[in-house]
Amino acid sequence: MRQKFTPTLLTQTFERRSFIIGAVQGGVGMLLAARMGYIAVAENEKYEMEAESNRVNLTLIPPRRGWILDRNGSPLASNRADFRVDIIPDRLEDPERTIQTLGNLLGFTPVEIQDLRDKIDKAAGFQPVQVADGLDYDTFAAVSVRLPDLHGVVPQRGFSRYYPTGPAVGHLIGYVGAASREEYEAEPSPLLLTPGFKLGKDGLEKQFEQVLRGRPGARRSEVTARGRIVRDLETREDVQGRPIQLTIDGPLQDYAARRIGLESGSVVVMDCVTGELLCMASMPSFDPNSFSDGIGRVEYQMLSENERVPLRNKVLKGLYPPGSTVKPMHAMAFLKAGIRPEESVVCSGGLRVGNRFFRCHSTHGRTDMAKAIYASCDTYFYHFAQRVGFDRVAAFAREVGMGQEFDLPVASQFFGTVPDPAWKQRKYGTAWQPYDTVNASIGQGYYLASPLQLAVMSARLASGRDVQPRLIKSETAPNFPSLGFSSEYITYIRQAMSDVVNGPGTAGRARLPLENVLMAGKTGTAQVVSLSVSDGRSGPWRYRDHGLFVFFAPFENPRYAGAVVIEHGGGSGAAYPIARDVMTFVFDPAKGLEALHGLEKQWGGTAQERLAADYARYAAAAGVDLPPAPSDPATIMRLVDAEARAAAQSPPVATGPVEPRPETPEGATP
């Protein structure tokens, strides 16, 4: 039914409907007021925070890294003040004039000024553009003084990691670098993305990353939506990371690394009373200083192509057949098994086992235990190992550290092999044969040990205690339990090892050039390939025998023990002169240095200098422009380099007569 429309009705409808519209309008007004009240009052806190986080931009300041100190508190890794000048393009008032003035102050060439101009043109505007870094203080100060005329120029003071002794600590300490994508994914902290922040990439730098890192500082500034900085609000200083103190003796580490010279090898020295590792040198190495600036393409290529694997820490990850260095230890095993020291064999140049004849490197005649050690008679060990059974020898070897992994703050250590029948059955599924005992009895065959294990073995043998190596310095001196050797036997073995060096033994030239300190030791030559391929002393480098030497001193009351392993040194003759000089340095730094300086003159400089020269040569060959030579090492270096200690203890000594490195090892032992 259709409604009937009249003017009156329409007027009424209008009145009613205009009232509805008014009500709707009022309703919407109330809704808006309520909504606004809700946003502005109930949610005020949330939005205030969001407005603040819009307005305020937080820039992290990378924290200064904690130092790594040697046992005497001298830095092995420190931070060097680094001066740099940035430009914030948005803040430049007169870009052209500023760039010119800055260029003059920094001594830029016209080309460099043009480069800078291009960089600024391309930049986002509010992000700082680096103008120069690695500036010396005078230049930095000159720029700082002119700041009032140079709007937009920001002098920055940063820090870069500095390793005073460079390659000597490369493997031990590692290096730092900017975070990689994987590292950021593992730890998604904005700090890792902050320019200038570097974290530990290897060695102790990596192991102690959280300790060394410290807390970042922060700079709060007011920024516009486009990121332009309006003004700085406040700055919170960073908190430097805590230092870690090592048991390492900086000068000794430097000395040992340099003394390895042109060879490839490692030197471990430890305190056999406290277990403190004084020196863990592994050469050739890399310079962590240049790694920390980002490894150059050329540099990395050079290092990775080197057959002497400068990127591997040989102290922990070099495994070698220990050769004759295990003989004193095996002798101790025989003693524990009830063999009396006087019992002897007649060495007629070898021993027949079954239907095979195993050669000794010489004909020793009647040989007792002492002679077997100092003359390194193989026949003796062939014989008594058969008698005792290698199971017992292997068990003892493990007790003194062979095949063991030590509780050290390192990323990885290889623990090698102490072969025995059960091991061979497990590994190869074949039975242990008499010739396995023969090989293992002189540290060959399946036997593998790291230089650290050899040093620990030497320390335990010398002290008779279960010495545990330590790398982090602590105030409490540990008390290691006795291994239960009778003091009579310990004295016997010590004497026999002293005779190796100071008596009629195989390493007469290892005798320390000191009045009152006698070093005891044992040589070892580990065969790499069979004699049919190479005689082990000449020919291609990689076929030459490894040279090994384990030692302790002073022999009657051992304080220091250690091991030297020279890869493909052609025999133990490559190893024990190094041990001699290193121990000489321990007792008489000046005398030790005298020998080193003579050698370094022949080699063409210190390890660091040679590395730099190699780099220059390599880069020239590769046709890559070299960056400018680094600025002079800071005075800090004087605290840890080997010369510092000598200078501190005695007046400078004249460089003595050159002691040539033997071409062929004397008194070589198999």
Added chain:
Amino acid sequence: MRLGVLPAPLAGLPWRVLIPLTLLVCFGAAVLYSAAGGSLQPFASSHLIRFSAFLVMALILRRFSRDLVMWAAYPAYAGVLFLLLVVEAIGVVGGGAQRWINLGFMQLQPSEFMKPCIVLVLASFYHSLPVGMTGTWRALVPAGMLIALPMGLVLLQPDLGTALAIGFGGAVMMFLAGLPGKWFAGGGVAAVVAAPLAYFFGLHDYQRKRVLTFLDPESDPLGTGYHITQSKIAIGSGGLFGKGFGEGSQSHLNYLPEPHTDFVFATMAEEWGLIGGLLVLLVFGIILRWGLTVARRAPDRFSRLLAGGMTATIFFYVAVNLMMVMGLAPVVGIPLPFMSHGGSSMLTNMICIGTLMMVDRWSQRPAGASALS
């Protein structure tokens, strides 16, 4: 309302709306002064100058006679429609959508004129429509045509906000004209059905995105949702009393988009807080209430419809803009009357105010009497 102390021509003015309105414009100018970083240039001074000029225009408009206005309804509508066609033609020739005609001294945006014009022409239409036909198709179809033509042209520009404003103005006119209620119910149902269709086929990508973002602003906080999010941050961080004049970080550091036009309310709320917001709402409430009062008191059907429609047009601006800045409506480019910087919207709204004053004047005197007739 008459004030005895004023001379007669002034005393006749509707001061009860002119005073709040002037206060609102001055408040707007203060906000624009702050938005320009504490400077009269470029927003605040031109805002005040425009208001003054358009106020004079509105006062002149107030003197127009009812007959003249009624006579002018269709020609004015036709003229504006023609201008819309011209804009469209220029767009086609010039290669690219365009909304204005450049007159040299100003950018003329004909779609703005269409908002009061549609109210005027429909008021005239329903006035002349025989009362008995109110419930027939003759009340609906011609009016529908009158609305659809400009809406279509404006949508082609494309300018969804203005098209909706025209549509809303037209719908309110039909409602006030007394068309059967069930038609509106049916239209509502049709709109619900048509909305998804329009969404998928009628809207541009950027418009569709805005609708989506409106439904979930956090989904795209740096893209289209940025506007809504930043506007809510500005309003929310203002709190009860605001951050203080000239202290708004959202607007001054450019986080708030369009701080002087569409989002001027957020700029204001950040610095003046809820108190400022309620003040603005109150003033708009006073103006709109006055508008409806004028409509109810109007002497005849034409002037009633005219006043009601003009009030609704202002209301549409205010409501949609405020809902947008508070995150209750999608971002459509509709400025806030009397506060946003911009000549076209000021012109339209002052035409509405002028028309309301005119109707107010008609209801105080016998219909048809006029100084200009």
